[in-house]
Amino acid sequence: MSLQLVQDGDSFFSVVQQSAEPVVVGFFGDFSATSKNARPAFEQFCEEHPDRSAYLVDVSETRNVHTQLGVSSVPTVLLVKGDMVLRKVMGA
Structure with a gap:
């Protein structure tokens, strides 16, 4: 799957929670x-x-996506599975 731009938080969380594999955000x-x-x-x-x-x-x-996942600074990259953050990398 290619990189997708998140435009709607509700749709994003629905897709992430249904994914069998962790996703990179x-x-x-x-x-x-x-x-x-x-x-x-x-x-x-x-x-x-x-x-x-x-x-x-x-x-x-x-705005609502980063606050719900506990992201307080950019750039930040997360590995997310369901509603759990498995890995978090902050900064460049």
């Missing part, structure tokens, strides 16, 4: 230079691993 924001610089690397990682479901969250556009 990247949180970015255009207001942060570090986040802007890290986003292309995340997108490249997703292209190189098409077997993994991946989602991109622009925290300026989709």
Whole structure:
């Protein structure tokens, strides 16, 4: 599955909770230079691993997703299974 932009938190959480495999979720924001610089690397990682479901969250556009998953800074990448965060990487 290719990288998908999250535009609706409710739909996103429904898909994640039904997924049999963990999903990769990247949180970015255009207001942060570090986040802007890290986003292309995340997108490249997703292209190189098409077997993994991946989602991109622009925290300026989709506010409820990052707060529900405990993300307080960008860039942050999570590995999520159901409603559990398995791994969390913050910073660039």
